[in-house]
Each structure stands twice: as C-alpha cells, then as structure tokens.
Amino acid sequence: MADAIRLNLISGRTIQQGVAMEGGKEKPAYTEACGIIEIDPADFKKLGAYRNTNVLVTSEHGSVVVKAIEATQGPHPGLAYIPMGPWANAVVDPNTYGMGMPTFKGTPIQVSIATNEPVLSSVALVQKLVKE
Numbered sequence: 001m002a003d004a005i006r007l008n009l010i011s012g013r014t015i016q017q018g019v020a021m022e023g024g025k026e027k028p029a030y031t032e033a034c035g036i037i038e039i040d041p042a043d044f045k046k047l048g049a050y051r052n053t054n055v056l057v058t059s060e061h062g063s064v065v066v067k068a069i070e071a072t073q074g075p076h077p078g079l080a081y082i083p084m085g086p087w088a089n090a091v092v093d094p095n096t097y098g099m100g101m102p103t104f105k106g107t108p109i110q111v112s113i114a115t116n117e118p119v120l121s122s123v124a125l126v127q128k129l130v131k132e
Helices: 015-023 028-034 041-047 122-131
Strands: 004-012 036-039 053-059 062-070 079-083 105-113
Touching: 004 041, 015 028, 028 036, 028 079, 028 122, 036 041, 041 062, 041 105
Parallel strands: 004 079, 036 062
Antiparallel strands: 004 105, 036 079, 053 062, 053 105
C-alpha cells in the first residue's frame, strides 16, 4: 500500500458522458459519468484503495477529487482515464498550443486516497476553480 501512486492520465469522450451531458451538466448524472477516474486493478492494489473510493488526482496543473473505478478497458497498469469535462480540465495542461483544445493525453499525475473529501458537482467544481 502506497500513500500515492504515479500514473499517466489520458482523457476522451465516453457514451455515458454524452448521455449525461444531454441531460444537463448540472445534474448528478453528469458528475457520476465524468467525476471518475478509471484505473487498473493492479494500481488499486498498489494504492491500497477499494473501488468507488474518492481519490485526489494531482498534476503540475492542479488537483481534483474524483471517484476511482475499475478500468473498463485494459489491462493497462500505470494508465488512468478521466472523461473529458471539468474534472479532467482541472489537471490537464491548459496550454492549447494555438489549437483551442488542451492536451488531453499523457499528463503525469499522482493519485492518493481522499479521506472524507467529496467529488464536487460540475457547478461547484467550476466555481472553486474560478476562485483559485
């Protein structure tokens, strides 16, 4: 069991994200679809965390609390996935290199257990990030 593990983060679109987005980004279904991080079972073991545990994801660009779930693709130890949205945006490099889209692939992150920290709704997260 480690206090934190280092992973490589990628992001992208998911069907669940698209369905939830159509229902409204302010709704709990959007948080449930996008306020997650998919990690490999081997990485759960290294971290000493159970599935559906809230974790703190930190990069050089920021940090965010999300729910850790078992990866739906894989196995891919060392690789993590957060669906595109405000939770991923909190930790990926905001530099768009003139293209208008941040780099959603290959962000080094650290993941640790977030004891007693909630996954914020999209609205609450954006409000928090604007204040920072």
